[in-house]
Amino acid sequence: MNLEEYKGVYVFAQQVDNEISGIAFELLGKAKQLAGDLNEKVTAVLIGSGIKGLADQLAEYGADKVIVVDDPELKDYRTEPYAHALASVINKYKPEIMLVGATAIGRDLGPTVSARVATGLTADCTQLDIGDFPLVAIPGKEAEQKHNQLLMTRPAFGGNTIATIACPNNRPQMATVRPGVMQKIEPIKGAKADVEEFNPGFTPDKRYVTIKEVVKAVTDTVDIMDAKILVSGGRGVGTPENFKLLEDLAAVLGGTVSCSRAVVDAGWKPKDLQVGQTGKTVRPHVYFAIGISGAIQHVAGMEESDIIIAINKDEDAPIFDVADYGIVGDLNKIVPQLTESIKAAIANK
């Protein structure tokens, strides 16, 4: 593997039902930055059937070039034809960096392709930078320090460790990134893609599986222990009707409503929504504690949340001892405005 031959930042432009997934645009945004640092170009790899028309969208979000692999075998995602497609692109075009979304597709495609082309893959990256490896040159071995390496930072150990990984001796440097982590750029309206079509040929073999049925999901009620975002209310919410403010906020965030024991005892909400020592222990990504004083019995059930945002009109409420972001104020005024603001912020993206 002659590393010098590998140039360019490539992005797997995931599409489902011929609609480009948001993760593809986010990765293009990051790819643009990385390409800027390396003085390289950004190429999107679009794989599917009848997808040529989507190429311009990729240009709008930062792709300098789009390689299109269009074949009937690629209609719905299956590991084998897609791995053959992407591996063939890599072998032919030799990208320096290959980014894939850490979705249910990407986390299957990524490892298969990285093994096929004999390179390393780093999963679920939360940060990507261009830098040196080793980070600090070993005294006496400065010449061995490599520059312009992709440094891939990711959580491990159940999220309890952060590691930075490099792939110094193999190309491409491959990484998967979760949706919602990177930012897409402001779309360049009217941008046209520089399209190159490529078809390595697809001959079904024993590794091609048969899709017997496709069933689209219907969202169910979420168990609060599974929710990624919880909007939790306490006695401070005041009345059962007032919980509507929290429900609206949860709706715009794609979250779920939960509550403290006081709310359950008052009969406003059922026990399965109760967070706390005598309720459920939750570890969501974001926990809004609204009108919750933060008694230890409640805190014990949510203190492991990644981000705790508390809104309470009592400056001395103990909830502020565990909140990452504490706002002293009137929830009745703040929460509705917050919901509107978030709605607007999401719409603008």
Next chain:
Amino acid sequence: MKIIVCIKQVPDTKGGVKFNPDGTLDRGAMLAIMNPDDKAGLEAALRLKDQYGAEVTVLTMGLPKAADVLREAIAMGADKGILVTDRVLGGADTWATSTTIAGAIRNLDYDLIITGRQAIDGDTAQVGPQIAEHLQIPVISYAQDIKVEGDKVIVQRQYDDRYHILEAQMPCLVTALSELNEPRYMTPGGIFDACAAEITTWGRKDLKDVDDANIGLAGSPTKIAKASDKVRKGAGEKIVPDSPEDAVSYIVGKLQEKHVI
């Protein structure tokens, strides 16, 4: 039918994360358990054994004490256990790990290989598909349900917004989600039998068609530049905004900063 289940012994990062008094992660306090996704895979294999009389072999790569999860699997009903352990195999990333495990599996007959989708320490979800790649067999990841029909497997494959019902020709590899099933418990008698059972131990020399350049720390294309443990958090910021608007823009700002929206 012969089934190989790849399992891993991992620290219980989901269940019992404890911190030292100074706020640093207390790794020693974490129990060593069978990785949850793998356990679901094992249960799927045991159900196929109950239904079709399959032979279930469990295989793990790790330190000698990883034999504990093999014994746990046998106490649940697996027939044989194989431990792949050797100093030179240590420090492996997913490429080297999958190369090693594939090298071990080449010594065995199998119709179906089941692995967990991902381990709760590495969290990569890469080893399963990579083993399939090395063995050049079909792979189906994210299995929510596994059935066997003749020489084919029928798998319900989970995606973010849907699922596919897929049919693959055996031999093939399937990665299991912990949602796949509710694994059975061991039985007390099974535990005593498992501890008396013989575990096959293999080392580097037992790996088939494997190059030294592809195993262990040296054979790992990805290298760790740095790693640090999380520290338990204390109180964060607290603001007393002048107006609801100020409060809202503060919160929205933080949500955007943390990529929540």
Next chain:
Amino acid sequence: MDFTLSKEHEMARQLFKDFAEKEVKPLAQEVDETETFPRANVEKMAKYGFLGIPVPKQYGGQGCDPLTYVMCVEEMSKVCGTTGVIVSAHTSLCCDPIQTFGTEEQKQKYLVPLAKGEKLGAFGLTEPGAGTDAQGQQTKAVLDGDEWVLNGSKCFITNGKEADVYVIFAVTGKIEKRGKFLKEISAFIVEKGTPGFTFGTKENKMGIRGSSTYELIFTDCRIPKENLLGQQGKGFNIAMHTLDGGRIGIAAQALGIAEGALETTINYVKERKQFGRSIGAFQNTQFQLADMATKVEAAKMLVYKAAMKKAEYAKNPKVSYSVEAAMAKLYAAEVAMEVTTKAVQLHGGYGYIREYDVERMMRDAKITEIYEGTSEVQRMVISANILK
């Protein structure tokens, strides 16, 4: 003397602990509050062989030693005293006497389904007039042709209406001993549903409220001649042998309850803050916990030792474990009462509230000082041995 547990025992403990945490603990409060027999969990335990742990494999059991069985009762009791006694009464008081004294036919007919958990067992010795004074038995069994006819009643029977197979003691005659007439007591196996065998009062109890505690009534209840368990007239010996083993089970239950209360309290005092710090920082709390922990550890040693002694009996029937069992039960029960009471106190007001498990543990602990031989009986056994 090696105090370390074997790998097998460590794994077994982890198994019981996992099961208890996942399956038993979530239902413990409700079982207590509604006095519901946890049938679904009993069936789950049966599925995994928990109802036949020390029974040999050839009779459908798991073939494990008494220590493994003790650990099961211990771990279940940590989260639910009711569940612990269900396992203990079934295993020690019903499976054990049939295994020890039963004929091959009886073992095949009764022990196998009991060990597999297909049937649940119970033991009927106690009567309104015969508690500590077991000789006060009044239930009679009279041989009539090919059948024994039972008349009388038993009270406070654990697994009462939920059981299927009962080991029942009755007076079958008189024996003369040194000029005095003593009752000849024999043991019988009685199946639920036998005509003439009905249930009376369901007891409304202070603790172990999910345990089915019933009066058993026998009115001209006819059972086959083959259902005599062991030799006629050996009933009292069978009862005493059975209770020796049962004591170890109850000692394990008491130990588990104490451990559960201690663990809950340790977690609580770390979290609860008063005067600006956790109450675990106060020396009064620390010293009390130290005493509680030491007593629990001592109880554990006695319980495990009794189990190990019973294991020796399996190899050599001349070995007696009565004293070890008595000491274990006496001490573990008193420790359970003391530790649970202190646990409630250390929880302050919350300790008195139903939702906080400790008050249930305290109510559950009390019976361990009473049933299967009161603490006074245990003292009689121990002193008789010392002074012989």
